[in-house]
Amino acid sequence: xxxxxxxxxxxxxxxxxxxxxxxxxxxxxxxxxxxxxxxxxxxxxxxxxxxxxxxxxxxxxxxxxxxxxxxxxxxxxxxxxxxxxxxxxxxxxxxxxxxxxxxxxxxxxxxxxxxxxxxxxxxxxxxxxxxxxxxxxxxxxxxxxxxxxxxxxxxxxxxxxxxxxxxxxxxxxxxxxxxxxxxxxxxxxxxxxxxxxxxxxxxxxxxxxxxxxxxxxxxxxxxxxxxxxxxxxxxxxxxxxxxxxxxxxxxxxxxxxxxxxxxxxxxxxxxxxxxxxxxxxxxxxxxxxxxxxxxxxxxxxxxxxxxxxxxxxxx
Amino acid sequence: xxxxxxxxxxxxxxxxxxxxxxxxxxxxxxxxxxxxxxxxxxxxxxxxxxxxxxxxxxxxxxxxxxxxxxxxxxxxxxxxxxxxxxxxxxxxxxxxxxxxxxxxxxxxxxxxxxxxxxxxxxxxxxxxxxxxxxxxxxxxxxxxxxxxxxxxxxxxxxxxxxxxxxxxxxxxxxxxxxxxxxxxxxxxxxxxxxxxxxxxxxxxxxxxxxxxxxxxxxxxxxxxxxxxxxxxxxxxxxxxxxxxxxxxxxxxxxxxxxxxxxxxxxxxxxxxxxxxxxxxxxxxxxxxxxxxxxxxxxxxxxxxxxxxxxxxxxxxxxxxxxxxxxxxxxxxxxxxxxxxxxxxxxxxxxxxxxxxxxxxxxxxxxxxxxxxxxxxxxxxxxxxxxxxxxxxxxxxxxxxxxxxxxxxxxxxxxxxxxxxxxxxxxxxxxxxxxxxxxxxxxxxxxxxxxxxxxxxxxxxxxxxxxxxxxxxxxxxxxxxxxxxxxxxxxxxxxxxxxxxxxxx
Numbered sequence: 001x002x003x004x005x006x007x008x009x010x011x012x013x014x015x016x017x018x019x020x021x022x023x024x025x026x027x028x029x030x031x032x033x034x035x036x037x038x039x040x041x042x043x044x045x046x047x048x049x050x051x052x053x054x055x056x057x058x059x060x061x062x063x064x065x066x067x068x069x070x071x072x073x074x075x076x077x078x079x080x081x082x083x084x085x086x087x088x089x090x091x092x093x094x095x096x097x098x099x100x101x102x103x104x105x106x107x108x109x110x111x112x113x114x115x116x117x118x119x120x121x122x123x124x125x126x127x128x129x130x131x132x133x134x135x136x137x138x139x140x141x142x143x144x145x146x147x148x149x150x151x152x153x154x155x156x157x158x159x160x161x162x163x164x165x166x167x168x169x170x171x172x173x174x175x176x177x178x179x180x181x182x183x184x185x186x187x188x189x190x191x192x193x194x195x196x197x198x199x200x201x202x203x204x205x206x207x208x209x210x211x212x213x214x215x216x217x218x219x220x221x222x223x224x225x226x227x228x229x230x231x232x233x234x235x236x237x238x239x240x241x242x243x244x245x246x247x248x249x250x251x252x253x254x255x256x257x258x259x260x261x262x263x264x265x266x267x268x269x270x271x272x273x274x275x276x277x278x279x280x281x282x283x284x285x286x287x288x289x290x291x292x293x294x295x296x297x298x299x300x301x302x303x304x305x306x307x308x309x310x311x312x313x314x315x
Numbered sequence: 316x317x318x319x320x321x322x323x324x325x326x327x328x329x330x331x332x333x334x335x336x337x338x339x340x341x342x343x344x345x346x347x348x349x350x351x352x353x354x355x356x357x358x359x360x361x362x363x364x365x366x367x368x369x370x371x372x373x374x375x376x377x378x379x380x381x382x383x384x385x386x387x388x389x390x391x392x393x394x395x396x397x398x399x400x401x402x403x404x405x406x407x408x409x410x411x412x413x414x415x416x417x418x419x420x421x422x423x424x425x426x427x428x429x430x431x432x433x434x435x436x437x438x439x440x441x442x443x444x445x446x447x448x449x450x451x452x453x454x455x456x457x458x459x460x461x462x463x464x465x466x467x468x469x470x471x472x473x474x475x476x477x478x479x480x481x482x483x484x485x486x487x488x489x490x491x492x493x494x495x496x497x498x499x500x501x502x503x504x505x506x507x508x509x510x511x512x513x514x515x516x517x518x519x520x521x522x523x524x525x526x527x528x529x530x531x532x533x534x535x536x537x538x539x540x541x542x543x544x545x546x547x548x549x550x551x552x553x554x555x556x557x558x559x560x561x562x563x564x565x566x567x568x569x570x571x572x573x574x575x576x577x578x579x580x581x582x583x584x585x586x587x588x589x590x591x592x593x594x595x596x597x598x599x600x601x602x603x604x605x606x607x608x609x610x611x612x613x614x615x616x617x618x619x620x621x622x623x624x625x626x627x628x629x630x631x632x633x634x635x636x637x638x639x640x641x642x643x644x645x646x647x648x649x650x651x652x653x654x655x656x657x658x659x660x661x662x663x664x665x666x667x668x669x670x671x672x673x674x675x676x677x678x679x680x681x682x683x684x685x686x687x688x689x690x691x692x693x694x695x696x697x698x699x700x701x702x703x704x705x706x707x708x709x710x711x712x713x714x715x716x717x718x719x720x721x722x723x724x725x726x727x728x729x730x731x732x733x734x735x736x737x738x739x740x741x742x743x744x745x746x747x748x749x750x751x752x753x754x755x756x757x758x759x760x761x762x763x764x765x766x767x768x769x770x771x772x773x774x775x776x777x778x779x780x781x782x783x784x785x786x787x788x789x790x791x792x793x794x795x796x797x798x799x800x801x802x803x804x805x806x807x808x809x810x811x812x813x814x815x816x817x818x819x
Contacts, residue, residue, distance in 0.1 A: 001501045008505075016800055023805070031752040151321065158804065165805040170756035186752075 020161055028164040029171075029179070029186040033082070034131035035163075037093075038184035040079050040196050041135050044094065047075040050101035052311075054196075055090050057083025057109045059245050059293040062202070064304035065195030071308045072315065074103060078196035083109040083212075083293070085132070086122040088225040093135045095229075100237035103315070105275075106226065107245045109293055111212030114258050118212045119222055130156050201297055202289035209291035213251060215258040218265050230272045241314060242266065243275035246303055248292050252282045275310040316356040317813060318565045319518055326353065330476075331572050335499045343471050343493055346573070350474040354440070357480075361438040364403050369470045371399045372448040376455040376462035376469075389456060396452030400445035407437045412640030439817055440480040442637060444473050446604050451487045453608055460487040468493050475575075477566040481559070481816040483580045483600035497574040506781065507571030512799050514564030518814070519807030521768065522557035524761045525550040527808075531748030533701055536711050541718020543747075544698075544711045551701050552694045553765055555815060556584065559598070562814045583772045585693075588685035590654040593693055601637070605630050624659065628652035638700070643708055647699040654692055760806050 029035065044053065052074035054060055060080035069076045079094065087108050094104070111118040122128070133140045133156050144153035171180045179186065193199055230240045244263065252259065259278050266274060287299025295303055316322050330349045334342055355362050375396035382389035405413075421428030451472070454460035463469040472490045473479070532539050532547035539547075563580040570577045580599050587593035594602050613626045628649075635648015668674075674681045695715070702708035725733040746754040774780050784792060 001499065005501060005504060012796070012800065015797060016804065019797075019801060020804070155321075155809075159809075162805055162807075166753065166756045166760070169759055170753070173755050173759045 020157065023161045023165060024157065026164075027181040027183050029167045029182050029184060030131075030134070030160065030163045031167050031170065031186055032131065032163060033185065034085070034127065035134065036081055036185040036188055036192065037085075037131050038134050039188040039192070040077070040081065041093070041097070042184070043194070043196055044077045044079060044097050047077050049075070049099045050103070051075045051077055051099070052103045052105060053094060053098075054078045054080055054105050054107075055087065055094065056080040056107040056245070057085070057112065057293065058198075059083070059109050059295070060107055061198040062295055062300045063197050063307070064300060065193070065197045067304055068308055068311070069195065072311055076195045080196070083112050084118075084122055084125060085128045086125075087112060089122075089128065089132055091225070091229045093132060095232055096136065096139075098233060098236040098238045102236070102238040104229075104233060104238060104240045105311070106229075106240065106242050109212070109245050110215065110247060110255070110259065110262070113218050113223065113262055114215040114255070115212045116216055117214060130159060134160065202291075202294040204296060205290040208248060208285065208288055210251060211291075213255065213292070215255045217258060218262045220265055220269055223266070223269060227269070227271050230270075240272045241275050241311070242270060242272065243307070243310065244278040244281055245293075246281040246283050246287075246295060246299070247278070248285050248288055249282050250285065251292050252278070273314055275307075275314065280306070316353060317817075318562060319515065319523075319809075319814075322356075327569055327572075334573055339496050343465075343468055346475065346493075347467055347471045350471065350476040350479060353476040354474060354479055357439050358436070364407070364438050364441065365444065365474060368400050368403065368444060368448050369473050372396055372452055372473070373463070373466055373469050375399075376452050377464075379452065379456050380462040384458065385456075393452060393456045396456075397449050400448050404441060404445045407435050407441055409636075409640045410435070443482045443484050444479060446484045446601075446608075446637075447486075448473055450484070450604060450608060454487050463490055475570070477569040478577055481562055481566075481814060482598075483563060483566070483578045484604050485578060485600070489575075489577070492575045500574060503574050504572050507568040507573075509781070509796070510564050510568030510571060512568075512796070512803065514561040514566075514568060515803050515807065516764070516799055517557040517561030517564065517768065519561075519809065520802055521761060521764045522554045522561060523808035523810060524757055524764075524806075525554050526558070527749060527757075528747035529554050529701070531745070533703065533707075533711075536702070536707050536714070540721070541714035541716070542722050543718070544714045545718050548694050548698055548701075548711075548715065551697050552585070552690070555697065555700075556581070557768070558815045562816060583776055585690055586686060586772065586776055587689050588682060589689055590651065590658055590692060593689055594651075601634065605634055605637075609633055624656055627655050627659075631655065642705040643699050643702055646705060646708065647696055650696045650699060654696070764802070764806070 030038070044051070052068065052072065054063060054065075054076070057080060060078065063078050063080070065076040065078045068074070079090065087106065091104075091106070098104070112122060113119075140156075141153060144150070144156075167186065168180065171177065185191075191199055226242065233240045244266075247259075263278050281303065283295075283299055283302070287295055287302065289296040289299075316326060326349075330346075334345055337345055351362060354365060375392045378392045379389045379396070382392065418428050451460065455462045463472070468490060471493055472485070472487070475485075475489070478485060529547050529551045532543050533551070536544065560581040563577075567577045567579075578600055582596040582599065584593055584597040587596050610626055610630045613629065614622060615626060616623045618626065629652075631652035632645070632648045634651070635644045635646070638644045638647070669681065674684070695712070698711050698715070699705075699708045702711060722734075744751065747758075749757050771780060774783070784795065
């Protein structure tokens with residue numbers, strides 16, 4: 001009796017595992033903004049070397065990459081998506097894709113270096129972890145197994161499979177069969193260009209949204225990972241640069257002490273070049289769209305032109 | 316530890332495996348230890364009121380048995396056995412409510428009442444194990460149940476983990492099952508697992524999914540038009556049924572895996588043809604408890620007509636109050652009491668009407684009409700059950716009529732623009748609590764699941780679906796199991812949403 005029961009249970013387990021595996025392998029979209037990570041990874045892999053890879057939060061999403069490509073002669077991959085993903089984690093993700101001759105340009109929104117609550121949020125955000133899993137499943141699965149987090153591994157696979165299955169249902173319900181087996185974010189092609197820049201400009205709102213500005217003095221332990229990445233990049237014959245993100249004048253002045261301390265620390269700490277000083281990208285409010293992180297068309301034109309000028313100096 | 320958590324699955328697997336591996340004579344101890352551990356996982360101090368009830372009821376029952384039948388001293392011990400769990404229930408559950416009620420009355424009368432805030436955490440399951448222990452001492456007093464001598468078995472009867480949190484409110488005959496020697500039975504185990512899987516389907520796929528829409532409308536009733544109040548209330552009817560009957564299925568299934576049988580708590584309640592029949596199908600363990608230990612001791616129907624109607628009404632009021640110490644539950648109980656009384660008063664008129672229009676010649680239509688009217692009445696009462704406050708409930712109850720009226724008038728006037736406006740939602744970025752990207756698949760999954768459940772219920776109404784399934788070939792059975800498991804795995808909402816009846 002027990003043998004029969006056990007056999008049936010094992011058969012059920014194998015059947016269910018096989019179903020999950022099929023769902024996992026089958027192409028499909030994930031209706032979640034962070035699923036764009038998959039599309040960005042594919043974009044990066046498809047770009048011909050030498051490439052210029054931009055890593056940052058949504059503040060860098062409106063970059064004029066085609067212009068940078070034209071002016072500097074690099075294939076540009078704007079990997080930016082959301083500051084909450086975390087720079088350390090993002091840099092880890094692109095490591096396997098680096099090629100000799102590549103240039104990596106890193107920026108960090110001030111909140112990710114100076115707001116302790118936000119830093120804590122980044123490192124505990126399960127949603128980011130889940131979607132980073134999609135970027136390199138094998139590596140992450142191995143990490144879970146090495147850390148003996150078997151249940152968490154099971155959970156993340158099931159959660160991602162659920163999102164994919166629901167996306168199938170959605171596409172079938174809306175008779176959107178042409179896009180049934182797309183990958184990544186369902187509307188990626190409509191929202192991003194071939195370089196990964198956001199196509200649609202941000203809406204204009206006043207006052208500007210200013211979450212994540214509870215600044216304190218920076219801690220070097222939160223930034224040393226940049227040097228670790230630089231050391232790795234050297235082995236891949238890849239150059240790395242850092243630049244300080246744009247910030248509205250009013251908020252900049254209110255937090256000048258912390259920003260200066262940050263600049264001072266980065267000058268001493270970083271083993272690779274800084275492209276600018278924080279004050280270089282201190283812009284008037286009229287350059288911003290909805291939040292202190294997002295530039296409007298006018299601001300972006302100026303920032304991209306300035307970026308090209310700074311990069312030309314070091315390349 | 317909620318039933319719908321991975322922790323419970325692991326806990327239950329360990330319990331079941333060890334249960335069947337240890338010698339029979341120690342199984343009760345194992346289940347008792349697991350029951351206490353399970354219960355203390357909610358909050359360790361919850362064990363104190365539980366242990367005190369177990370101890371006092373055990374002693375009361377033993378002493379009742381030792382005394383002469385229905386003697387004064389036996390009555391005193393019976394009174395202790397009944398009042399102790401009730402006192403605990405009043406302290407933990409009803410004191411803040413009574414305190415508020417007195418304060419409100421004092422304010423109305425311009426009296427000075429020094430209202431102190433009394434806000435105690437209610438130990439989970441207290442409403443269930445209090446009633447269960449009361450039924451035990453009463454049965455011992457009546458002589459229909461022997462007082463259990465084995466303290467451990469009695470303690471297990473109260474604290475058996477599948478039913479301690481939200482019932483079923485078992486009768487003393489569960490004790491006999493703990494004493495019976497049962498070898499592992501393949502059929503019991505597979506039946507139990509099937510029942511548990513079906514319970515998970517109801518809870519995770521249906522209840523927790525439509526619960527998002529229900530919460531959205533009920534938490535912001537003033538942002539929604541009446542048509543959404545109707546929709547949310549219809550959803551809530553399904554949510555509550557799937558949530559509670561899903562819980563009961565998991566509890567019954569878990570007990571069945573261990574070779575024990577818990578009583579049925581639901582028998583397809585939305586197929587009832589009247590409110591009285593609805594109560595014979597909904598939360599059966601509570602209804603029968605109230606019938607046996609409240610309604611019948613009050614005199615039941617063996618009294619004068621007016622007194623019988625009073626008994627009926629007061630029983631529904633008690634049912635409302637049992638669910639929660641708030642005016643919304645009182646209103647819900649009163650409404651059901653009035654429904655039943657209205658049914659009694661109108662029986663002749665309805666019977667004449669049915670004969671006059673010839674409805675009795677069309678039994679299917681007649682039955683369909685009865686079921687529909689019962690569902691509408693029950694659904695309307697759920698507004699009071701679910702609403703956060705009485706004023707929200709009254710507002711929504713009014714809006715339901717406005718919503719239905721507007722909808723029908725625009726429908727008949729072929730006013731497409733008006734209908735579109737009616738369904739327009741002011742809230743941005745979400746539709747009924749779902750993001751704009753996900754609401755379509757979520758609603759579709761909910762709809763298909765509800766229809767599937769409806770088909771299963773219809774089949775069960777006519778035949779024993781479980782038995783019928785076992786007669787099918789292996790391919791059909793395994794395909795259905797596979798579908799059920801896949802539905803739970805891929806469409807389940809693993810958000811650890813609490814069972815609604817846990818809070819009672």
